[in-house]
Amino acid sequence: MKATIQHCLEMGYCAFGVRRWFSAYSDRGLTLREFCKNGVDTEWLRAQNDPRLTKLADYVESKSGG
Numbered sequence: 001m002k003a004t005i006q007h008c009l010e011m012g013y014c015a016f017g018v019r020r021w022f023s024a025y026s027d028r029g030l031t032l033r034e035f036c037k038n039g040v041d042t043e044w045l046r047a048q049n050d051p052r053l054t055k056l057a058d059y060v061e062s063k064s065g066g
Helices: 005-010 016-024 033-040 042-047 053-064
Strands: none
Touching: 005 053, 016 033, 016 042, 042 053
16 A cells, blocks of 8 residues: 555644655655655555554555555
């Protein structure tokens, strides 16, 4: 499943915080531009071992029914 910037905003994550998050994870192969354009797999979010990203993955998967 894909998480998108819209999912972040629905959860109340602010755009500034998302931008900072991508700055911190820029060495892991994903840019903010790519995320905004294509989203990111929830598997990738979970692999980062970050509680905020796991929460986002949970949210996306719950909206998709699984």
